[in-house]
Amino acid sequence: MLPKLIVVQVEGCNFSGFFDVHEFEKPNDERALNLMNACALAVLEEFPDIVFAYGFRDEYSFIFKKDTKFYQRRASKMNSLVVSFFTSVYIIKWKDFFVEKDMRFQPSFKSRVICCATVEVLQTYISWRQRACHVENLYNTCFWMLIKHGKSKKEAKEMMEGTQKQEQNEILFQLFGVNYKNIPSIFRQGSCALKTEVEDIVKYKENGTPVKRLKRKVILTHSENVSARSFWNVHSCLHKELGHFERDISKIKPDYIKSFQFENNLMPSTWIVIRVDGCHFHRFSEVHEFEKPNDEQALNLMNSCAVAVVEEFNDIVFSYGVSDEYSFVLKKNSCFYERHASEIVSAIVSFFSSAYVMKWKLYFAQKELKYPPYFDGRAVCYPSSDILLDYLAWRQVDCHINNQYNTCFWMLVKSGKSKSEAQNFLKGTQTQEKNELLTQFAIDYNTLPLMFRQGTSVFWDKGRPFNPAC
Numbered sequence: 001m002l003p004k005l006i007v008v009q010v011e012g013c014n015f016s017g018f019f020d021v022h023e024f025e026k027p028n029d030e031r032a033l034n035l036m037n038a039c040a041l042a043v044l045e046e047f048p049d050i051v052f053a054y055g056f057r058d059e060y061s062f063i064f065k066k067d068t069k070f071y072q073r074r075a076s077k078m079n080s081l082v083v084s085f086f087t088s089v090y091i092i093k094w095k096d097f098f099v100e101k102d103m104r105f106q107p108s109f110k111s112r113v114i115c116c117a118t119v120e121v122l123q124t125y126i127s128w129r130q131r132a133c134h135v136e137n138l139y140n141t142c143f144w145m146l147i148k149h150g151k152s153k154k155e156a157k158e159m160m161e162g163t164q165k166q167e168q169n170e171i172l173f174q175l176f177g178v179n180y181k182n183i184p185s186i187f188r189q190g191s192c193a194l195k196t197e198v199e200d201i202v203k204y205k206e207n208g209t210p211v212k213r214l215k216r217k218v219i220l221t222h223s224e225n226v227s228a229r230s231f232w233n234v235h236s237c238l239h240k241e242l243g244h245f246e247r248d249i250s251k252i253k254p255d256y257i258k259s260f261q262f263e264n265n266l267m268p269s270t271w272i273v274i275r276v277d278g279c280h281f282h283r284f285s286e287v288h289e290f291e292k293p294n295d296e297q298a299l300n301l302m303n304s305c306a307v308a309v310v311e312e313f314n315d316i317v318f319s320y321g322v323s324d325e326y327s328f329v330l331k332k333n334s335c336f337y338e339r340h341a342s343e344i345v346s347a348i349v350s351f352f353s354s355a356y357v358m359k360w361k362l363y364f365a366q367k368e369l370k371y372p373p374y375f376d377g378r379a380v381c382y383p384s385s386d387i388l389l390d391y392l393a394w395r396q397v398d399c400h401i402n403n404q405y406n407t408c409f410w411m412l413v414k415s416g417k418s419k420s421e422a423q424n425f426l427k428g429t430q431t432q433e434k435n436e437l438l439t440q441f442a443i444d445y446n447t448l449p450l451m452f453r454q455g456t457s458v459f460w461d462k463g464r465p466f467n468p469a470c
């Protein structure tokens with residue numbers, strides 16, 4: 001609700017495993033952080049309403065301008081679109097940073113929305129995240145120094161136990177001659193992506209004087225204290241779009257932090273359906289020249305992503321997909337992410353997006369992926385098996401209606417009608433009339449591929465079909 005400030009916090013899923021598989025440097029891998037930063041910059045470019053981002057390790061927080069109307073401020077949309085786009089970019093840009101390393105483990109992220117009632121709360125949130133960066137990094141720097149100098153993980157842990165910042169600084173300095181302050185700021189302070197206004201020369205007048213215009217530019221920066229007035233209030237975009245910081249923060253009240261960790265739970269003992277839907281796929285399918293009305297390879301790619309999702313998330317018992325959407329059904333008693341809506345939705349949407357980009361070349365060997373595809377996601381709970389079946393039937397009826405309409409529409413267009421003529425021609429026609437129209441083009445609708453007419457189901461074959469009554 002207005003006037004709250006909206007933060008989407010994205011975080012790697014099982015990134016310790018991902019870091020190990022790719023042998024990232026410890027405690028900090030500069031290239032991995034640069035890749036995260038490149039993704040954050042891309043998010044700010046893609047979504048005009050996001051004006052600021054702060055990140056460290058495998059985490060990034062994105063902040064929308066205060067009066068944003070992005071998708072009517074619907075949390076699930078904002079959350080899933082950001083995490084999905086971030087994921088796609090992460091995979092697409094991987095090779096720019098790791099030329100010699102193949103991606104051997106499919107990365108994915110989860111995310112949640114955090115609402116800040118006032119700009120002071122936002123300031124506290126940013127301060128909390130930057131403190132977490134500092135505390136973790138100082139600890140990890142010491143810990144890995146001890147390991148590099150011969151200690152076992154157990155010994156290093158024991159040495160570090162109960163140490164405060166001051167003692168950790170001393171360990172670094174006295175044992176290893178390292179002054180923590182000289183460690184690169186990207187490690188110690190994290191990174192900020194923000195929008196600034198720069199003067200841009202748009203043209204020159206006849207007399208040679210330049211005509212200038214203020215243009216928004218996304219920049220990356222590091223700062224000792226992001227929540228300080230001295231940082232925030234000098235960036236006009238930040239205080240214009242988010243508000244001024246009135247005073248500096250010295251201490252964070254634990255109550256604030258608890259409110260940031262608030263999660264929306266899905267009703268217990270209900271079927272959870274997560275529906276993933278391609279964002280602006282009308283355009284995406286045009287740009288990538290998908291066959292009309294159905295592109296078999298594009299559908300096979302969607303299906304293969306659904307298989308990957310079903311294999312990854314044990315609690316998914318069934319899934320159904322058509323066109324650019326897929327619905328995943330989680331078992332009634334699932335405790336996945338303690339039934340936290342945003343985490344479940346984001347983890348599945350992100351994993352699906354990740355699979356889509358990684359598998360693209362398998363299905364479109366000759367086609368370049370021209371820009372990052374992304375998906376939105378939502379969660380709906382269905383209390384009974386009957387209602388769940390109604391839901392699935394509704395999606396399948398939609399598949400049939402759309403497919404039959406689109407098959408007729410594109411046949412009319414291929415036969416020479418304009419798009420608006422084809423639209424008018426089909427207005428008000430029923431199934432029977434559409435089937436008859438297709439017979440004029442020598443098409444028997446009922447013999448078209450099942451996948452086009454009925455969509456696709458993905459589930460584990462345990463020797464018996466899915467039965468929601470069980």
Ligand code: GTP
Pocket residue numbers: 277278279280281282283285286290291292293294295296298299323324
């Ligand atoms: P939002 O989901 O609201 O962002 O819009 P969208 O553009 O993704 O449209 P929507 O999800 O309502 O519909 C999916 C669109 O994807 C269709 O209208 C088609 O334009 C396109 N699409 C999906 N599958 C295919 C395909 O196999 N071939 C072609 N040519 N287009 C497809």
Ligand code: MG
Pocket residue numbers: 277278279280281282324
């Ligand atoms: Mg769509």
